[in-house]
Structure formats: C-alpha cells, structure tokens
Amino acid sequence: MSIEAKLADFSVKSRPSADALAMMRLSLMDWAACGIAGRDEPLAVILRDKGIAEGGKAEASVIGGGKLPAPRAALINGAISHALDYDDTHFAHIGHTSVGVIPAVLAVAERVGASFDDFLAACLIGSEGAVRVGIWLGRDHYQIGYHQTATAGAFGACLGALRLLGANETQAIAGIGLVSTKAAGLKTQFGTMGKPLNAGLAAEAGVEAALWAMAGLTSTETGLQAFGATHHGVADEVALEGLGETWRMLGVSHKFHACCHGLHAMLEALSEVSVDPSHIASVEITTHPRWITVCNKPTPQTGLEAKFSYSQTAAMALMGVDTSAIASFSDEVAKRADLVGLRGQVAVVADGSLSEMQARVRVTLIDGSVVKVAHDLASPMTLEVRAAKLQRKARGLVEDADALWNVAELADLTALLRA
Amino acid sequence: MSIEAKLADFSVKSRPSADALAMMRLSLMDWAACGIAGRDEPLAVILRDKGIAEGGKAEASVIGGGKLPAPRAALINGAISHALDYDDTHFAHIGHTSVGVIPAVLAVAERVGASFDDFLAACLIGSEGAVRVGIWLGRDHYQIGYHQTATAGAFGACLGALRLLGANETQAIAGIGLVSTKAAGLKTQFGTMGKPLNAGLAAEAGVEAALWAMAGLTSTETGLQAFGATHHGVADEVALEGLGETWRMLGVSHKFHACCHGLHAMLEALSEVSVDPSHIASVEITTHPRWITVCNKPTPQTGLEAKFSYSQTAAMALMGVDTSAIASFSDEVAKRADLVGLRGQVAVVADGSLSEMQARVRVTLIDGSVVKVAHDLASPMTLEVRAAKLQRKARGLVEDADALWNVAELADLTALLRA
DSSP states (O other): OOHHHHHHHHHHHOOOOHHHHHHHHHHHHHHHHHHHHTTTSHHHHHHHHHHHHHOOOOOEEOTTSOEEOHHHHHHHHHHHHTTTSOSOBBTTTTBOSHHHHHHHHHHHHHHHTOOHHHHHHHHHHHHHHHHHHHHHHHHHHHHHTBOTTTHHHHHHHHHHHHHHTTOOHHHHHHHHHHHHTTOOOBGGGTTSTHHHHHHHHHHHHHHHHHHHHHHTOOOOSOHHHHHHHHTTOOOOGGGGTTBTTBOGGGGOBOOSSSSOGGGHHHHHHHTTOOOOGGGEEEEEEEEOHHHHTTSBOSSOOSHHHHTTBHHHHHHHHHTTOOTTOGGGSSHHHHHOHHHHHHHTTEEEEEOTTSOTTEEEEEEEETTSOEEEEEEETTSOOOHHHHHHHHHHHHHHHOTTHHHHHTOOSHHHHHHHHHO | OOHHHHHHHHHHHOOOOHHHHHHHHHHHHHHHHHHHHTTTSHHHHHHHHHHHHHOOOOOEEOTTSOEEOHHHHHHHHHHHHHTTSOSOBBTTTTBOSHHHHHHHHHHHHHHHTOOHHHHHHHHHHHHHHHHHHHHHHHHHHHHHTBOTTTHHHHHHHHHHHHHHHTOOHHHHHHHHHHHHTTOOOBGGGTTSTHHHHHHHHHHHHHHHHHHHHHHTOOOOSOHHHHHHHHTTOOOOGGGGTTBTTBOGGGGOBOOSSSSOGGGHHHHHHHTTOOOOGGGEEEEEEEEOHHHHTTSBOSSOOSHHHHTTBHHHHHHHHHTTOOTTOGGGSOHHHHHOHHHHHHHTTEEEEEOTTSOTTEEEEEEEETTSOEEEEEEETTSOOOHHHHHHHHHHHHHHHOTTHHHHHTOOSHHHHHHHHHO
C-alpha cells in the first residue's frame, strides 16, 4: 500500500480515540484563544482587509469579523492564529500543527454544516496526518530550509478537509496528489510576517486541494512520494506505523510562555526556583545545541528579540515578570535596568546529551549556595493539569475565555472567533 | 547587488525594447487563442464553476465567462490556458512562460485599469523574469521534479504584477520574498489535470504575493536565494547577465502542432517531405535523448497518447493529417489502420549531439531512394512569418481570430476572453 493510500485510508475510515480527542479539544481551545488574541496584529488587519475587499460567498468565519469563501477564510485564519507564535508545537513533527490544520477544517466544517463532534474528529485526523507527514519528511527537510508547519501542515489540512467532505479513497488520493503540488513554505520567513503567512498557506492549500479533488480534478497518485523526493524528505516509513491506532498528537506541546518554545523547558524549571533576585550571583542554563542558534540573543533590545533570549527570559522569570503574558514582551521590559543587570549574569551552555525538550538551570547565590533545577517538556502532564494551565493562559489572552472553554456547538465557536 | 534586488530593479525600472514587445504581443495573442480554445475542457469547467460559486468582487475576467477577484481569476485562467498544452515554450527556461505570467498580469491590469501598452510591457517584464529565474534555477531543478512553468513562473508573474501595481524597490523585494514561500509545482502531475493547474498556481502566487507586498506584509529579503537553495537550484548568476538590456523572451518558441513540443522539430522537417505514403519503406527519426523519455510512445491508443508519439505524429504528417488541429488528436486517429501501419515503419534514434530543438528525418522509399530532412526550432524566423503562422493557428482554434489579432484595448481583449 502506497503512503498516499495509507493516508487516504486514514482520512476516510479512522476512528479517533477518546483520549486523543480530549487532547485535540485542548489544542483547539488554545488555538482559538491565540487566534482571537492575534486578531488586531498588523498582519491580521492586512490579510482580513484584503479578504473582505475581495469578498465572496459568506461560508466560513474570519477571526475578527466577517465570512468569506472557505479557502480564503482558511488562509487568513491560519496566518492570524500564528501571528503571536503562541500556539501549539509538535516537536517530532518539527512544527506547529494547529495553525495549519484547524483553520482548514473549520472553514470546511462551516461550509458543509458539520457537527462540533465531526469537526473535532476531523481536526484530530488532520493534525495527526500533519504530524505523521512531518515525521516522514524528517529533520533533513527542516534543516535545508522548509517549514513543516507549512508543508506537512498542508497535507494534514487536506486530510482533515477530505474527512468532512466525505471523500472516498480515490478522491482522498487525488486530494493528496493535488496538495503535493501546492504545498510550500520556507523557514527563511522566520522573523517576518511571512512566518505566520506560511501557516495560512498550509490551511489554504489543504482546503483548495480537497475541494478540487471532490470536484473531479485528476492528479498524480504518488504526490507525497514526489514531494518527498523533491523536498529533501527522509521518507522514513516508520513514521506511519500504527497510523489510526496510536495517536502521535497525544505528544503535542502547548506554550505556557509567550516566547520561543526553545525557552520553555528553562522557564518551567525556573518556576520551581524561589530566591531573592538580589541574592543571585550567576545563572547557568544548559540546553540542546539547536536552540543556541534559535533563541540565544544575549542582549535583546525589543520585545520581539526578548522572545528569543535565554538571558532575558531567565531574568524575567527570576524577577517575577509574568512570562505567560504577551504584554510582558514589550520594548520597555527589554530595556528595564534591573532585568538588563540580571541577564548579564546569565550564561548559556549547549549540551548535546539533552533533548530539545530538556533544560537544566544552576543558580549560584552570592553566599555560594547553589540551586539546581531541571525540566523535561516531554514529562507526563495529566489532561486535567494541562487543561487548567491552558484555561489560565486563555484568560490572559481573551475576554471571554470561559465561554470559549465551554463551547459545544460549532456556531458558538465561530461567533467567538468573529467577534 | 542581490539577485532579489536585481529582479526588483528590473521590475520597477526596465524599459522593454520594441522587438521584444512585438514578440510578446505574438505570445499574448497565441496565449489568448489557446485559452479561448480550452474554455470548455473539463478542468476549465470545474475550476470556473468553483470560482463563480465562491464569487467575490468582479475585478478580473475569467476565460469563458464572469469576473472574479484578481488572484482567483489568475488561477483559473492560468489553468484553462494550459489545458490544451498548446501555448508557448521557452526551452532555456524549461517551461511555458505565458500560462504562468499573462493570467497574473492580466488580472492585475484589469484591477488597476491599466492601458493595453502598460499591460503588454508588464507581460514582457514578467515573462522575461520567469525565463531568467528558470535559467537561474537550471536543469537540476527540473530534473529532480520541479515544474519551472509553476515555480519560475510564479516569480515572473509576481514581477509583472508588481510593475503594474507601481511597486517601489522595497515593495518589489518583499513581493519576491513572499512569492518564494508560495511558489510550488511538481512535474509528477504531467499527464493529469494537475499539470495545467500548476500554471494557474504560478499566476495566483504571483498576484497574491504582489498584492500582499503592496499592502505591507513584511518578508525575507533573500527569498529567491532560499528558494534556490531548498529547491535544487543551480543558482548560476550568468542567468541574469544583461537583464533589462537583452531580452531572452526573443527566444520563445511557439507550437504550430497540437502535440508535445519534443515532436515539433521532426514535424517541421517532415513538412518539407512530399512523397506518396504508399511508396515509403521506412522512416528514421533522430532526436535529442531527453525526448525519448517524454514523447516516444510507439503504439499510442488514445488521442492524448498520440500527442506524445514520434511514430504516430510522423505517420500523420506523412499521410497529410493536419497536426496543427486539436481535433486531429482523437482516439479514432490513434487507431486508424493506415496510420498504425505506417507508424510501424518508424524508428526513433537518440543522438546527444543534437540540441533539444533539433531533429533529423530519413525517409527510405521502396525503390531504395532516400529523402533526408532536418530542422532546428532555434533557426531564425522573422516576426512576420511567425505572426502569419500563429494567426493561421489561431483561426483553427477560435471563431474570432482576426478580431483577437487586431485587439488594441484591454477591454476588447477581456471581452473576447469572457465570451
């Protein structure tokens, strides 16, 4: 069975497990909170205004207001929900799954009038598909310069959309073929509006390809294989083992700090440290070598740069600045003298024996005593603990977090997104 | 100066030469004829119906009827105009330039109310940009599996769109960056509707990226460099030599036969052969090795397969079947006994010393005499001869070819396309 046939079969027939659906619901709520919180970002305004000006059939909700044709709503919502870079991450997939997949599935769900349960199941099928394709494409694909959020995300978006459209296997294989010729997105966009745009491109490509396949466009049946061969894919078949039975989406990570995910293990470790900042002599952070090139700005000058700085965020955490609040990452905070002073005492060390989800922190006090803490983002967290943490995060992002949290109908969710 | 800066400068400032504009006008007319002739193809109906159903602001004409937002019209028209695979080819660029570029420039021209002359100049700037980027990406990019029509085409479409939108250099560089993260298209689609769709994807990507840049989306400034590095680009800077001074679009090829371009040098050579088919003992075709894998089906069973067959099209030409007529490539003609008999006498030989644009034909008659002919598609053809051949071709494709040929206003052209 080809990889395209396996994914098509998964899209058409799979039955999500209850625990995976529960996790998906948390990712959905977190995605919606991030989207609503990002609705007034410059990127959001530009794309929404352009979309509304172009207009079209009011079939799918746009975050921040209005309804547009499904492919267009998917594009805009994908970009808006990634604007704050505060949405979920899947480390094995090497990217953000929800921002590429959920906007596509949501737009199609509104278009076809799906139930909330069918919508949630399709979100999970799309997200799981994105994760599996991301793993199948592998680290080579990422390292050469592709953005899995966009590329693997487009495949996942397509699989979720096909599910809601009631595709049969032939249509699903055509959809996978068509998305393979449209999926795109480069890492070189990191640091520009092109990064969140990439998430929107994934969502749009998934919706378009699925709708094209359902309308009868013919396509290669080996689209993903060709995509892998051209896009430096590792093409490791192990990535698909257990598809439909085990759910890699259970390994998704959520951000509890409004900064680069590479800083989170350190920040979780520091949450266990309680010392008077004035007693600190030095701080040593040990992290995976990859993060050194991603988020180790020693002297950030802006709020954006602070989001990619071990020293700054460590200082913020030790000084009691709320790193879960977006407002904490302002230009002013980046220049605060006490934080600048403390961050000057922070050293960052790479250690290849750590995973990308692990960090160690060693705080040395002026009296010579040492506090050692460590954290592994992969360590188990119950759904209840995760839900509580995400709900608290949502309360800091949106006004009506509790209404969002209790959503049980698609129309209630989309009304909150449009508001 | 970076390659992005060079292309941006070219888009913003270049002044097309008169001879290049005259050639562009011929490509434009040929493109329009192919588009109108393809308006009822299954792919055309599917995409146009979907577009009309989704609706939106009536700013750009759709081939076959209606107006839609510019990005959507660009997508649909790109695909429709490539549906018959009868549009122009640029061998150095390794693809079809007009189907990716013209639909984008046309949609933007209608959106901004451009004059016909400005529209034509932007078509040329976009096409020249596509050719240069195609050469820069090189043969490796094509051989690994990318479709230059779609990828380099998207960059060209963007450059042409930026010209009409009045972009400054900063905006043009942003547009190039944004199109680099959206440009996509795989050769594995050849033989399916995904192939003409790829041309539409190029046109859409170019329009979207240009409009996004003008609306203020920020982007990497080294987008094409990143695109080349990830997409197996050769990145040969020689490709940009003389940009703005010499026009590689003067080397564009037009199809005068309704089949794969690899067969055309042979068919032009055979047009000089006048023998009674019943006197033929054997035919030997010598061609470039690449074409052996593209268009050497020895026993085609359908009209589509006949379009990729040396033996069938050689037999058709020798038997006086009009290879310029689309209707000649029917399933019936593929099965005609006299043609099947003659094609059985045809041998095809590869010769790496020929260029891809050259072919030799040796016809041996039953009496032992031999007729030898050869043709090089690169051999000079005056604009007048080319115009006459293209106008004759257009008369076989559309009802109102002479009206099309005399178009001098954008509104007249778009009215013919919508009809």
